[in-house]
Amino acid sequence: xxxxxxxxxxxxxxxxxxxxxxxxxxxxxxxxxxxxxxxxxxxxxxxxxxxxxxxxxxxxxxxxxxxxxxxxxxxxxxxxxxxxxxxxxxxxxxxxxxxxxxxxxxxxxxxxxxxxxxxxxxxxxxxxxxxxxxxxxxxxxxxxxxxxxxxxxxxxxxxxxxxxxxxxxxxxxxxxxxxxxxxxxxxxxxxxxxxxxxxxxxxxxxxxxxxxxxxxxxxxxxxxxxxxxxxxxxxxxxxxxxxxxxxxxxxxxxxxxxxxxxxxxxxxxxxxxxxxxxxxxxxxxxxxxxxxxxxxxxxxxxxxxxxxxxxxxxxxxxxxxxxxxxxxxxxxxxxxxxxxxxxxxxxxxxxxxxxxxxxxxxxxxxxxxxxxxxxxxxxxxxxxxxxxxxxxxxxxxxxxxxxxxxxxxxxxxxxxxxxxxxxxxxxxxxxxxxxxxxxxxxxxxxxxxxxxxxxxxxxxxxxxxxxxxxxxxxxxxxxxx
Amino acid sequence: xxxxxxxxxxxxxxxxxxxxxxxxxxxxxxxxxxxxxxxxxxxxxxxxxxxxxxxxxxxxxxxxxxxxxxxxxxxxxxxxxxxxxxxxxxxxxxxxxxxxxxxxxxxxxxxxxxxxxxxxxxxxxxxxxxxxxxxxxxxxxxxxxxxxxxxxxxxxxxxxxxxxxxxxxxxxxxxxxxxxxxxxxxxxxxxxxxxxxxxxxxxxxxxxxxxxxxxxxxxxxxxxxxxxxxxxxxxxxxxxxxxxxxxxxxxxxxxxxxxxxxxxxxxxxxxxxxxxxxxxxxxxxxx
Numbered sequence: 008x009x010x011x012x013x014x015x016x017x018x019x020x021x022x023x024x025x026x027x028x029x030x031x032x033x034x035x036x037x038x039x040x041x042x043x044x045x046x047x048x049x050x051x052x053x054x055x056x057x058x059x060x061x062x063x064x065x066x067x068x069x070x071x072x073x074x075x076x077x078x079x080x081x082x083x084x085x086x087x088x089x090x091x092x093x094x095x096x097x098x099x100x101x102x103x104x105x106x107x108x109x110x111x112x113x114x115x116x117x118x119x120x121x122x123x124x125x126x127x128x129x130x131x132x133x134x135x136x137x138x139x140x141x142x143x144x145x146x147x148x149x150x151x152x153x154x155x156x157x158x159x160x161x162x163x164x165x166x167x168x169x170x171x172x173x174x175x176x177x178x179x180x181x182x183x184x185x186x187x188x189x190x191x192x193x194x195x196x197x198x199x200x201x202x203x204x205x206x207x208x209x210x211x212x213x214x215x216x217x218x219x220x221x222x223x224x225x226x227x228x229x230x231x232x233x234x235x236x237x238x239x240x241x242x243x244x245x246x247x248x249x250x251x252x253x254x255x256x257x258x259x260x261x262x263x264x265x266x267x268x269x270x271x272x273x274x275x276x277x278x279x280x281x282x283x284x285x286x287x288x289x290x291x292x293x294x295x296x297x298x299x300x301x302x303x304x305x306x307x308x309x310x311x312x313x314x315x316x317x318x319x320x321x322x323x324x325x326x327x328x329x330x331x332x333x334x335x336x337x338x339x340x341x342x343x344x345x346x347x348x349x350x351x352x353x354x355x356x357x358x359x360x361x362x363x364x365x366x367x368x369x370x371x372x373x374x375x376x377x378x379x380x381x382x383x384x385x386x387x388x389x390x391x392x393x394x395x396x397x398x399x400x401x402x403x404x405x406x407x408x409x410x411x412x413x414x415x416x417x418x419x420x421x422x423x424x425x426x427x428x429x430x431x432x433x434x435x436x437x438x439x440x441x442x443x444x445x446x447x448x449x450x451x452x453x454x455x456x457x458x459x460x461x462x463x464x465x466x467x468x469x470x471x472x473x474x475x476x477x478x479x480x481x482x483x484x485x486x487x488x
Numbered sequence: 489x490x491x492x493x494x495x496x497x498x499x500x501x502x503x504x505x506x507x508x509x510x511x512x513x514x515x516x517x518x519x520x521x522x523x524x525x526x527x528x529x530x531x532x533x534x535x536x537x538x539x540x541x542x543x544x545x546x547x548x549x550x551x552x553x554x555x556x557x558x559x560x561x562x563x564x565x566x567x568x569x570x571x572x573x574x575x576x577x578x579x580x581x582x583x584x585x586x587x588x589x590x591x592x593x594x595x596x597x598x599x600x601x602x603x604x605x606x607x608x609x610x611x612x613x614x615x616x617x618x619x620x621x622x623x624x625x626x627x628x629x630x631x632x633x634x635x636x637x638x639x640x641x642x643x644x645x646x647x648x649x650x651x652x653x654x655x656x657x658x659x660x661x662x663x664x665x666x667x668x669x670x671x672x673x674x675x676x677x678x679x680x681x682x683x684x685x686x687x688x689x690x691x692x693x694x695x696x697x698x699x700x701x702x703x704x705x706x707x708x709x710x711x712x713x714x715x716x717x718x719x720x721x722x723x724x725x726x727x728x729x730x731x732x733x734x735x736x737x738x739x740x741x742x743x744x745x746x747x748x749x750x751x752x753x754x755x756x757x758x759x760x761x762x763x764x765x766x767x768x769x770x771x772x773x774x775x
Contacts, residue, residue: 129684133623151756244739263739360697420712439769440552446770447755454770455656456622460630464765465715466739474620474630476766487753488653488746 013328013334017120021107024114024197027058030066030220031203033073034213040065047196047220050117051330051339051374059196062219067188068227070217073469074159074186075234077214080247082186083156085212087143094139094181096209101132104205108198111329112170115197116287117339117375118293120331130455131174134473138178139458141478145183148475154482156184157260158236163250165242166192166341167296167397172241173199175472177216178457183481185237190229193222194342235259237481241298244395244421246464262470262480264298264462265422266395270416271301271452272438274409275310277428283317286401289426289452291325293378294340295399298467299424301452303392304403305412309404315383323366323381334414337399340375349377349398356382356391361402387418395421409434413441422464428454444473498528498674500535500698501681503542504691508572510534515699517674521587528674531699533707539695540713543637543664546692549664559609562660564687566602569680570676573599576679577647581766583647583673597752598652604654604755605643608730612661612760619628625773632764634662635741639708641701643721648671649751650733651680656719657759659693663716674698702727709734716763723747 029036043061048054060068082090101108108131108304109123116123140476147156158347160180164172169191180187181334191199206216208370223246231236231253235261244265254261273282289301308313330338340346357363361382368378377398383394385402392402406412416425424446427438439447445463448454455461460474470480498517500508511532517525528710569576573595581591617631638658643650647670659666669677681696697704701722708714709731717735722728722745735742743762 037716149757248736248739251739252733255732255736256725258744265739390747435771439767445765445767448769449769449771451626451770451772454622454624454626456620456624456628458620459628459770460620460766460768462766464635464767468739469741469765474768475618476616476630479761484756484758486756486758488749488751488755488759 012166012334014329016329017110017331017333017373019114019331022111022114024057024111027219028196028200030062030070031200031218032066032070033217034207036203039063045193047115047194049114050341051371053373054171056114058195058222059200062221062225064228066219067225067232070188070219071113071159071232071234073214074188074217077212078158078186082215083184084328087145090184091139091142092179093209093211094135094142094178097205097211098132098135098139100205100208100466101135102126105132108170108201111201112198113338115195116166116169117330117341119335119338120333121335122293127168127171130457131170134174134457135178138182142182145478145482148478150482150484154484157481157483158185159234160187160237160239160481161170161229161232161235162183162187162189163230163242164189166195167293167298169195170198170202173202176239179472179477180481181215183478185481187296188217188219188229188235190219190221190226230254239480240264247468260480262472263468264470264472265466265468266421267298267300267463267467268303268393268395268419268421269299269301269424269426270303270305271441271443272305272312272412272416272428273307273314273432274429275307276430278430279310279314279317282428283314283321285426285450285452286318287321287325287427290401291337291399292453294338294377296341296345296397297453299446299453300425301426302396302400302402304401306403306405306414306427308407315381315403318381319364319366322381325366325379327368327376327378328371337379340377340398341383343375345397346375346377349400350394352391352394353380353400356385356389356402359389361385361389361391367459387415393419395447409438413438417443420466423467424448496526498526498678498698500529500531501678501685501694501696502535502539503545503695504685506681509699510538517672519582525582525675528678528698531697531704533704535697536704536707537711539666540637540696540711542692543666543695544713546690547634547636547664550690550693553662553713555610558585558660558662559606561688562602562606562609562656565689566599566606566685568683568687569599569602570685572679576676579676579679580648582751583584583675594646594649598648601649601652602656605660608760609660612757616757616761616764617766620768626770627773628768628770630766630768631672632661633767635765636663637713637761638663638665638718639705639714640665640667641705641717641721642667642669642677643749643751644670644672644723644747646751648676648680650721650749651677653751653755655694657755658718658763661760661764665691665765667699668697668699668701668704671698671700705731706734709740710737712738714740718743718762719745720749721745721747754760
């Protein structure tokens, strides 16, 4: 049965995109020293949205110098109470402008407006609100009586949740008294630049937040800059390793939030309809561009056929298309580069003998798209079971006993998240104990909250973002030994 | 005529046993005045790999032992050391060139440090874990868990107190450790190994490799089954930087070198945090 939906597009008129953007340094937009710009496009239409500056070494130097001045002269001397009030202001401004920011995020990123409106933006505001309250209470956070800021934080974020990753980075850094130079991802710079406007509206002292746009080179210059005290990176494990190498032998404090290949484990007693919703949310949320996505489905053998049938039925109802349409479930793949990577890995799945399935799904003529895809007959040796695809592609494996489920779940160098679906409480806690990952979602998946620390085990990175544990990443704690 | 004493062969401590180095190598250890004390085993790459296997095998059970149990085992180490106090004082005095009185202070502080960490075993999760008041119908909690296998370099200038201060917080939370003691003052570490072997510490939880950190540590820094490095005792900054770079290959957690720390001060939670991971568990609330 198909339901016909009339188009329900969210209006674009709420956003006002400039033809060209400079870099946000020391409280104002400035042109890059060498005048280089690059284009940012809407991945759903390939329409050019704007031109943004490509920061070079001189620009990065200027941004770090501005952050240092702001740290020395203003931000580190300000009382926690006043810092808190600036961050509360930012939280409120984000709430006030959340519709605009959601539309802008969807335009630049390709994610469905339903997700940017209902997930990303509420979490962004909540993240600033939560951390604002910490700014004058740090002595109660468990890091000793007098925790101090680190200084200048260099932050490099990915394109999958552009504004949310900015919030995860900037809110705790500012609350703890650090100043920031942040580089948004090359393909999704626009909401970070809108956030610069919010910093101006909040009258945040100049230099406390600086935003330099650019590609990998800009990020490298930023994290390698000798005058930064803290490096925070969210992105691929490959780049994370390069950054860890680059900061080796320095005193820069490092946190890394890297890739994942999460197992979503469904036992035969699980509430199957809820589990199917959780599986769909786990891997098709945000087109699977989620580091903690439940990309390996582990089904207990006795229910595997039934669960796969239900899953396929459910996937036929997903609507792929215009991300600004409020009925859309699956938006655009963020870039042609990412699309090529997904295509390459899914081809390897077929070549290695797994069985590929996608629902009938009309693909728009323009833009970058990939239909929701399920691979069955997957073995642990297949690349699609080992490598992070970062797309709407699910690999299904089976198991017989809880011990086998744990073995398979942990058989990866990653350790970011795990899903467990069963009605049996003791089994949930037993499994939660055994799996080696920083997040365990039991009878739910892909839940986020600013009070809840997020981060990985093993090659998924180290350090936490959010919660009281996340503050530790931005504080200097005196330690005699 | 006085009795001819029986002297000890100083070996490695791997998986609860005392093997010689697989390489057959030893090196000469002297006291603070340069007088010969003993030929000590010089660990090789193969010994390091054997130690990783032993540590990984021990980790599964040790990390899932109850906190109460781990606390008692650590306390038992202090009990056994107390019984060997005289030998430890002699070793430390000889190794560090200290008076008996000063050596005794170091040994007593070390025994007390094991007791201090023994008491933390069933408390640290309450100090650094918590529930989280998420905005939704979920129960959500965060707990610390052991990181896994840790390769550590003990301080060069504090042969028993520094060594204890490095390994106690690592194993207290359920990690397994491979530690390289001070190359110039390794005898107290070997005596400590004998204390560990006769207390209730499962074999493989603590592995002690005497030898040259600059030679052995690179293999451990690159070993895919080592989860974290504690470089506390590395003196040479270039060596430390190289090890940090090598650690990046498998995203190891690294605690940076701090060769001249103040070991007399009461520790903070910092070392416990360095070698634990925070796990956060969500479950819906509902009827």
